[in-house]
Amino acid sequence: EERIPRNFITDIIDDDLNSGRHDHVATRFPPEPNGYLHIGHAKSICLNFGLARDYKGTCNLRFDDTNPEKEDMEYINSIQRDVQWLGFKWTEIRHSSDYFDRLYGYALELIDKGLAYVDELSPDEIREYRGTLKEPGKESPYRNRSVEENRALFEKMKAGEFKEGQVCLRAKIDMASPFICMRDPVIYRVRFAEHAITKDKWCIYPMYDFTHCISDAIEGITHSICTLEFQDNRRLYDWVLDHISIKARPHQYEMSRLNLxxxxxxxxxxxxxxxxxxxxxxxxxxxxxxxxxxxxxxxxxxxxxxxxxxxxxxxxxxxxxxxxxxxxxxxxxxxAPRAMAVLHPIKLVIDNYGEDGVTDTSYTISNHPEREDLGTRTITISKELYIDEADFREEANKQYKRLKLGHEVRLRNSYVVQAVSCEKDTEGRVTVVHVLAVPNSVGATIEGHKPKGVIHWVDANNCxxxxxxxxxxxxxxxxxxxxxxxxxxxxxxxxxxxxxxxxxxxxxxxxxxxxxxxxxxxxxxxxxxxxxxxxxxxxxxxxxxxxxxx
Ligand code: ATP
Ligand code: MG
Ligand code: MG
Incomplete structure (x- = not known):
């Protein structure tokens, strides 16, 4: 039975369950449907779905679909297929877009509380005003509009009366915060691209930091796991939930990304x-x-x-x-069952094939050396075989354990053979090797014939x-x-x-x-x-x- 090995997250969960802070575990895997899943996502999938399995909890597959221009149904479908293929079942499928109405409502709530404002700075100006780690940011001249004005402007944003980038909604937090993400982050922006699911219903879209925490709360997520680059954003995650009227309190935990x-x-x-x-x-x-x-x-x-x-x-x-x-x-x-395959074939002709002791036509061999349950199969042999060009040399030193002129090798599952001559093409490449098989040497050690190597082959007349x-x-x-x-x-x-x-x-x-x-x-x-x-x-x-x- 598979279980996640103990780690700092299972420690936190054990603690939460023991202290009674939670009586169950609810996780989610939240990909943005803007591409196919990769091995880094597998780490997150195994953790989130694995925790739900190990603690008999729930795990939702949530499409974090708030960037309409980059997202597509092809990606939504491939993500579902890949999660299932990896062996996991979600409790429910959700989309951040399922919550667009509620998210809009919570944005209005922040506006009404004087905690959000419609800004008319351009995206470049917003970046510039945000400042750097060394200096505090500068307040936007639009920061202190009245609630009524903000409501009216936000409704106009929703109605499509502004161009992309002309206005946005920002949370009113602290332009001097040591955490840049707390310097009045943008929480809504205007986008006219068609959304994969909501089509053209919306032309304003909530930003990740506003959407994610609220979606987690709506779904009753207990442990919301993300990667380390979101460590600072945890402040914003908590700030949003602290300032809206939602009861559930999910918590964000960060782990390192997989870098391969x-x-x-x-x-x-x-x-x-x-x-x-x-x-x-x-x-x-x-x-x-x-x-x-x-x-x-x-x-x-x-x-x-x-x-x-x-x-x-x-x-x-x-x-x-x-x-x-x-x-x-x-x-x-x-x-995996075993098979013989010659990738760069040259011919091997058994010159004495058909003579006494060299008359085999087939072998029944096991498909796996240790797994009887994988059964057997029959391979054929005839006068002409293929071997790999790398398995024959006219001359070679002692380290070369394969076939060379005048020396012997064992054909896997078959005869010991000695190379007697070879034919070449006009460029000097060996095309045919002639051998003599040691009679009755299949599965037997014949006095005076102790080949050092074994090479694989296939029947040239049946392959x-x-x-x-x-x-x-x-x-x-x-x-x-x-x-x-x-x-x-x-x-x-x-x-x-x-x-x-x-x-x-x-x-x-x-x-x-x-x-x-x-x-x-x-x-x-x-x-x-x-x-x-x-x-x-x-x-x-x-x-x-x-x-x-x-
Ligand atoms: P990308 O840069 O590939 O778009 P992303 O983090 O933006 O990565 P999302 O679709 O948002 O991709 O990721 C879904 C979930 O998978 C998130 O919770 C994210 O933290 C996690 N995840 C993504 N990449 C990795 C990774 N390399 N290692 C661990 N978890 C990852
Ligand atoms: Mg990304
Ligand atoms: Mg992302």
Missing amino acids: EGSITSKRKLNLLVKEGIVDGWDDPRLTTISGLRRRGYTPASIREFCRRIGVTKQENVVEMSALESCIRDDLNKN YRGKVNLYENLFNVPNPGAAEDFLSTVNKNSKIEIENAALEASLKNAKVGQSFQFEREGYFCVDSKNSTEDKPEFNLTVALRETKKV
Whole structure:
């Protein structure tokens, strides 16, 4: 059974439950529907939904949809799919836009209490007047309008009588506050873009800091978890709830973001990669979006395990990509059936095939060395096989444990063979290797024949010639997000397409959602986008072992 390992948030919750401050736990996961979810969101999902599971509480999926120009139904749908795929169920789906009427009412309440005013400074002026950490801000000349004037102007804002940026509603707090976010923050602005759900009902939209705390209160959220950059904003979160007539009192807690080495976890930047056509959509297997990881062959359990391993703290840090990779490797090592696949095929001809002791035509082999429940399959063998070009050399030193002229190697599940000669093309590349098989050497040790290595192969007369995609890091630098021009850090050779790999015949029937260990090569899954019924295409999920960086 999965449980969130203890962390500072579970400590707070335990304390709240023991002291009677709360008698239940209510959380929410609040994505803005302006892109697809990524691995950073997975951390928040596993925590929020995991707390609801562990404490038998509730967790809402709330779309924080207050920026109409950037948001879209496509994103709303993909987010639901990804949360479910990760293995979580929400208590209810909510939208910040469900509360637009109530939010408007609370804005009027602040106006009536003399705690909000309509400002006519331009966005640039507002920024300038806000001041810096070193100096207090300057009050807007519109700050002291009467309640009546503010009400009338705010109603005109709602009626569409102002242009975008011409006016806004600001909370009247403290222009000298040491917390910049408390210097009369904007709480409503004018936007004429069509909203994905409310369409053109509204042309004023509440800002995040005003919306989030009230939405949490409306939903009865007890523990509202966000990332550390919102630490200062907690003052504003509390200020808003302190000054409106709402009873519920949710509390905000901050944890560190997940920063994953060599990956981008900003929807804005991910969007740019998609729009520029640098990747094949939001689900490109090189992206650490949830949909990209899915298409890459990650399982939901492996991502949940990753989130367990990284934990929940207040320390900012960068997690190595190898930490994510080892989670899927562990999962697939246990669960993925084995298969043989030759990525760069050259022919191997068994010259003495058909002679005494070299007459096998098939083998029934287990699909997994430790998992009988994964069953067996039958592979065929004939006079002509394919092996990988990297598994043969005319000459090589002792470290080379594969096939070389005059030496022996074992064919996986089959004969010991000795290389006797090879054929080359006009460029000098080996195309065919001739071998002699040691008679009766299948599954047996023959006196005088002790090969040091084992290589994999497929039957050249019965195999599936299909496409395999290999991937390398999408970025050339460990922290692409920090680069001035992050698009210039893209590795142009991060996708390697092998059009005509030689795969064991059974792989022709592989279906989307299946993963395999291609022996000696790595873990691969069936691509969900480009595969067809009888022509599956395979994506590299992860190498067999962690490759040391040089
Ligand atoms: P982005 O920059 O990708 O748009 P965001 O924080 O604006 O990120 P939201 O859609 O607002 O994205 O995020 C929804 C929830 O997921 C928030 O509670 C946010 O704190 C959390 N979240 C987003 N990114 C991360 C991350 N890298 N690590 C942990 N939690 C994250
Ligand atoms: Mg956000
Ligand atoms: Mg964002």
